[in-house]
Amino acid sequence: xxxxxxxxxxxxxxxxxxxxxxxxxxxxxxxxxxxxxxxxxxxxxxxxxxxxxxxxxxxxxxxxxxxxxxxxxxxxxxxxxxxxxxxxxxxxxxxxxxxxxxxxxxxxxxxxxxxxxxxxxxxxxxxxxxxxxxxxxxxxxxxxxxxxxxxxxxxxxxxxxxxxxxxxxxxxxxxxxxxxxxxxxxxxxxxxxxxxxxxxxxxxxxxxxxxxxxxxxxxxxxxxxxxxxxxxxxxxxxxxxxxxxxxxxxxxxxxxxxxxxxxxxxxxxxxxxxxxxxxxxxxxxxxxxxxxxxxxxxxxxxxxxxxxxxxxxxxxxxxxxxxxxxxxxxxxxxxxxxxxxxxxxxxxxxxxxxxxxxxxxxxxxxxxxxxxxxxxxxxxxxxxxxxxxxxxxxxxxxxxxxxxxxxxxxxxxxxxxxxxxxxxxxxxxxxxxxxxxxxxxxxxxxxxxxxxxxxxxxxxxxxxxxxxxxxxxxxxxxxxxxxxxxxxxxxxxxxxxxxxxxxxxxxxxxx
Numbered sequence: 001x002x003x004x005x006x007x008x009x010x011x012x013x014x015x016x017x018x019x020x021x022x023x024x025x026x027x028x029x030x031x032x033x034x035x036x037x038x039x040x041x042x043x044x045x046x047x048x049x050x051x052x053x054x055x056x057x058x059x060x061x062x063x064x065x066x067x068x069x070x071x072x073x074x075x076x077x078x079x080x081x082x083x084x085x086x087x088x089x090x091x092x093x094x095x096x097x098x099x100x101x102x103x104x105x106x107x108x109x110x111x112x113x114x115x116x117x118x119x120x121x122x123x124x125x126x127x128x129x130x131x132x133x134x135x136x137x138x139x140x141x142x143x144x145x146x147x148x149x150x151x152x153x154x155x156x157x158x159x160x161x162x163x164x165x166x167x168x169x170x171x172x173x174x175x176x177x178x179x180x181x182x183x184x185x186x187x188x189x190x191x192x193x194x195x196x197x198x199x200x201x202x203x204x205x206x207x208x209x210x211x212x213x214x215x216x217x218x219x220x221x222x223x224x225x226x227x228x229x230x231x232x233x234x235x236x237x238x239x240x241x242x243x244x245x246x247x248x249x250x251x252x253x254x255x256x257x258x259x260x261x262x263x264x265x266x267x268x269x270x271x272x273x274x275x276x277x278x279x280x281x282x283x284x285x286x287x288x289x290x291x292x293x294x295x296x297x298x299x300x301x302x303x304x305x306x307x308x309x310x311x312x313x314x315x316x317x318x319x320x321x322x323x324x325x326x327x328x329x330x331x332x333x334x335x336x337x338x339x340x341x342x343x344x345x346x347x348x349x350x351x352x353x354x355x356x357x358x359x360x361x362x363x364x365x366x367x368x369x370x371x372x373x374x375x376x377x378x379x380x381x382x383x384x385x386x387x388x389x390x391x392x393x394x395x396x397x398x399x400x401x402x403x404x405x406x407x408x409x410x411x412x413x414x415x416x417x418x419x420x421x422x423x424x425x426x427x428x429x430x431x432x433x434x435x436x437x438x439x440x441x442x443x444x445x446x447x448x449x450x451x452x453x454x455x456x457x458x459x460x461x462x463x464x465x466x467x468x469x470x471x472x473x474x475x476x477x478x479x480x481x482x483x484x485x486x487x488x489x490x491x492x493x494x495x496x497x498x499x500x501x502x503x504x505x506x507x508x509x510x511x
Contacts, residue, residue, distance in 0.1 A: 010467040013046065015054050016067035020222050020276030023069070026054055028469075030094065034070050034077040035464035035476075036431075036443045038215040040202075042077055042101030043464070044068065050086055050093035058097040059084045068099050069220060072465055073432020073440065078102050078220045102218035102278055103202075105155060111143050111196030111204055115150035129195040135163040136192045136214055137282045140205055141233065143196060144280055149235045154277030155218070156232035162282065163190065211404040213459075215283045215444045221273045229273040236269065285459050288445040291429060291438075293479075295451040299423040301474075305456075308412035313375040314385035315405035318366035369402035374410060414480035415449055415456060421465065421473040431463045431475050449479060456480075 011034070013026035030047040037043075046068075048055050058081055060066055066081040079101040086095045113130050130146075132139050141157040148155040192208050205216070221229060273279065293300060368385075375382060388405035422430045422439075432440045441447060443463055449456040458480035466474045 009469065010072060010465070010473050012071040014069045015057055016069070016222075018065045018067075020067055020220065021224070023222075023225070024054060024057075028052075031466070031468045032070070033464055033466040034072070034099075035462060036075075036077060037101075037462040038443050038459070039209045039461075041103040041107075042079060044070065044077060044079060044097075044099030044101070046097045046099065048095050048097075050088070050095055052095065055086075055095045058095055059086065061097075066097075067220070068097075073430060074435060075431070075433045075442065076219075078218075079104070102220065103216060105153070105218060105278065106144070106202035106205065106216075107200055109144070109147050109151065109153070109201050110198045111147055111201055112150065113197055115146050129197045131193065131195040133191070133193040135161065135190050136208060136212060137162040137190075139192050139194055140216075140282055141280065143194065143201060143204060145233055145235055147201070154236070154273075154275060156221075156235055156273055156277055156279050158279050158281035159231040159233055159271065162284075207401065207404050211407055213285050215285070217281050217283060219279045219281070220276070221279050222276045223273060229271075230279065231271045232273055232279055234269060234271060234273070236274070283444055286442070286445045288441055289448050289457050291441060291445070292448040292450050293417060293419075293429070297423070297428070299419050299428040300417055301420060302418040304416045306412075306414055310374060310378065310409060310411045311383050312386035312406070312409035313371050313378065313382055315369045315388045315402045315409070316366055316385055317369065317388045317402045317405070367402065369406055371406050371410060412481065413456065413458070414461075414478065415458070417449075417475075417477040417479065419475050419477060421475050431465055431477075447479060 009029060009032070011029075011032045013029070013032065014023040015026055016023045026046070026048070028048075029052075030049065031045070032047070033045045035043040046058065048058070058066060061081040061084055068077075068079055068081060070077040079099045081097045082100045083098040084095060086093050088094050111130060113128065130143070132142050134142075138161045141161070144155060145157050192212075194204055194208065196204050208214075209216075223229060295303070386405055386409045388401045419429070422428050427439065429439050429441060431442070433442070434440050441460060443460050446457060446459045449458075456479065460477060460479055461481060462478040464476040466476070468474075
């Protein structure tokens with residue numbers, strides 16, 4: 001029996017109650033399609049007949065939470081119903097439930113300046129923004145944990161924190177100063193700085209994600225169903241805010257309360273998910289370039305490949321100079337004017353004329369980032385530069401802004417495949433957890449595509465699997481960032497998201 005027309009259906013779907021303490025199998029369905037994506041929430045669609053035992057439950061999303069978990073080839077899709085509709089002739093209607101993955105939590109949590117204070121009083125040790133610097137994995141979990149604790153949401157952080165320490169360099173490799181600079185630059189690949197002032201966490205993380213190789217996940221953990229908890233930073237009480245910078249233990253005020261001698265926290269709950277909740281984590285890409293998609297072997301039913309010409313090889317970042325530099329320039333200019341005027345007319349006391357802020361934001365207000373290799377490839381006819389919006393240059397976050405802008409304006413290539421899961425003989429590639437066959441792949445895997453001498457190697461950024469009963473399962477695979485082949489509707493949604501971000505930025509401006 002071919003694996004993609006098997007009975008029961010390709011998906012085993014569970015529908016949970018509001019807080020995940022009980023679940024019922026969905027059973028038969030007309031059609032189900034779920035999508036897994038590297039850095040954004042997954043998507044899902046389920047169709048059942050109106051007389052299905054759980055049709056009414058899917059329609060309860062208006063005033064209730066309807067969590068969903070779907071199993072496919074050893075991997076899971078998890079989220080909730082966001083929209084449901086019933087349509088058709090009376091007595092023959094179909095219920096369609098549209099679902100969103102758990103990473104959507106990031107779009108519903110704001111990064112407060114100080115989660116311990118009410119909204120009317122927002123000041124922190126770092127000033128008007130909550131600022132954190134360090135390894136990307138830690139910084140993301142820092143912001144999410146602080147604000148999940150504030151909202152009392154059961155979103156725990158996976159441990160241990162991932163921080164890649166580079167190997168000591170071989171001094172013989174440093175043949176020039178450029179080699180030294182490249183090595184030093186590489187040391188910061190895993191280091192980021194983020195600042196939040198009531199910023200949506202998905203937007204706060206987006207800029208960093210666009211310039212790195214990291215993906216994200218938000219897994220449900222149901223102790224009664226999934227067994228022992230993995231190691232996590234538990235966010236069940238406000239006391240966790242006191243030691244969140246440590247992110248390795250749950251002992252409340254551990255630095256003044258070693259071994260919990262004050263009895264302020266239950267050791268049985270440390271680093272564990274004790275009730276149904278969610279576990280946030282970040283992930284690196286896997287090298288699966290030995291897995292090659294070929295247009296000649298019959299598994300690919302349709303494909304679309306797009307390329308974009310680069311629109312810039314330089315990015316300008318900034319607009320405001322560091323405040324201390326503005327003050328220094330103003331002080332120096334005033335001192336010079338005073339000396340000159342008093343020298344010309346010492347008896348008139350003209351040296352009190354001040355320039356004010358006339359010279360503000362002139363020196364070191366802008367910074368340029370170049371893709372020299374791309375500039376050489378394009379030659380003199382290549383397009384020039386782009387402006388990257390940022391409040392100030394010569395800050396750590398300006399580097400992220402500049403390199404993200406270069407990537408967005410640079411050359412783009414992406415590929416969409418529509419394939420028969422497992423191929424005609426069931427021995428081809430299929431999406432799912434590793435089973436030892438060497439034919440399974442996941443989102444984030446770097447794979448190879450070959451067609452008539454053209455070879456592309458890039459990561460799988462998204463997979464959608466559709467199961468229509470009685471037909472072969474179809475997998476829709478996106479390789480590379482999909483900017484080059486994104487349809488008009490998706491591009492419009494992206495523009496709206498950018499406009500909404502700008503409006504929030506203006507409202508939160510502190511300058």
